[in-house]
Amino acid sequence: MTRLIYDGTFEGLLTAIFEIYAHKLTRVSLQRGENNTSAMFENVIIVKTDEVRAGRVLKGLQKKLSPSGIGRLYIAHLAEIAGDENTLAGFIKYAFDSPVNIEKNFGNKYVQRVSEIVGMMRREKHRMEAFVRFQRLKDDIYYAGIEPDFNVLPLLNRHFKNRYADQKWMIFDSKRKYGLYYDLHDTQFVTIDFSEAHNPANVVSSFNAGEDLYQRLWQNYYHSANIPARKNTPLHLRHIPKRYWKHLTEKF
Numbered sequence: 001m002t003r004l005i006y007d008g009t010f011e012g013l014l015t016a017i018f019e020i021y022a023h024k025l026t027r028v029s030l031q032r033g034e035n036n037t038s039a040m041f042e043n044v045i046i047v048k049t050d051e052v053r054a055g056r057v058l059k060g061l062q063k064k065l066s067p068s069g070i071g072r073l074y075i076a077h078l079a080e081i082a083g084d085e086n087t088l089a090g091f092i093k094y095a096f097d098s099p100v101n102i103e104k105n106f107g108n109k110y111v112q113r114v115s116e117i118v119g120m121m122r123r124e125k126h127r128m129e130a131f132v133r134f135q136r137l138k139d140d141i142y143y144a145g146i147e148p149d150f151n152v153l154p155l156l157n158r159h160f161k162n163r164y165a166d167q168k169w170m171i172f173d174s175k176r177k178y179g180l181y182y183d184l185h186d187t188q189f190v191t192i193d194f195s196e197a198h199n200p201a202n203v204v205s206s207f208n209a210g211e212d213l214y215q216r217l218w219q220n221y222y223h224s225a226n227i228p229a230r231k232n233t234p235l236h237l238r239h240i241p242k243r244y245w246k247h248l249t250e251k252f
Contacts, residue, residue, distance in 0.1 A: 001027045006047040008032040010077050013085065014054035016047045017092055030085035057092075064095040069103045076117040078151045087113045125152045129159050131244050134169060142169040145247050153180050157187050 002025050006012035013030070020028055023045075061070060077088055091110040095102050106112045127148075134142035142164070146153075153173045160171065161182055172179035172192065181190045 001029060002043040002045060003029045003031055004045045004047050005031045005033065007049055008080070009049060010074055011051060011054040012047060012049040013077060013088060014057040015050045017057050017089060018050070018053040019045060019047055020089070028086075028089070030089050032080070032082075032085060061092065061095060064098070065101065065103060069095075069101070072103075072114060072118050075121050075155065076114045078154060079117045079121050080151050081117065084113065084117060087117075121150055121152060121155070124148050124150045125155045127241075127244065128152055128156055131240065131247065132156075132160070132171060133247060134164075140168065142167055144169070144171045145174050146171060147175045147243070147247070148173065149243075151176060153178070153189075156180065161187055 002023075004016045004019060006016045016030055019025075058070075061073070065073070073088065073091065076084070076091075087110055091114050094108060094110050102108065102111060104111075106115060128146055132144045132146060134144045137143050151173070153171065153176070156171060157180060160169065160180075164182070166184070168181075168183055170179050170181045170190070178189055178191050181188055
């Protein structure tokens, strides 16, 4: 068994696939991050992401999968589910080995699992699109904190860029310590040092003077629109899981 450790990026994954074929490895295990095992006699390869090698693998995949299939593979990779790196590697190998397109062959365990992961990612994406609550800061940037189960921030770009094209905004994933910033023209991924605030959610001191009023107005609207007699807590929790509440203005 050979274990390949890569940096967790999609390009790193494709580079790892290149290494598997380049070294003609048959029994492999992929792992994100750093080598933290002490297993003896294990063959470990630290994969250094190489855009040229990754590009060659991607070019090969484009001959085997549709653009949608490539996109689904990328989305599944963003889920960052431990152990499913090997699912993605199995999916890619199956695609390369098959003479026909394998995307609809749900009898294959790798295709089926990738489909499940993509479904989970899309549900999380839709929830984030619905549950993001922006707060206006002193510099007129609208800030929203999120902590999704999966790394869906790259998938939120198009929705929020189209919806809030006339505002500067930032959505920050405090679990993964990076954000998506829109400057009225383009979006870019950014990192922020919260060392002075200690808590990414602690941006109250930076609020615009009118933000507190807007938040109270929204909370009043939310509570006045509720009909106590029709309250259904189990259904409410199913649609808005409690783990999202701390970032929802109406739940403050």
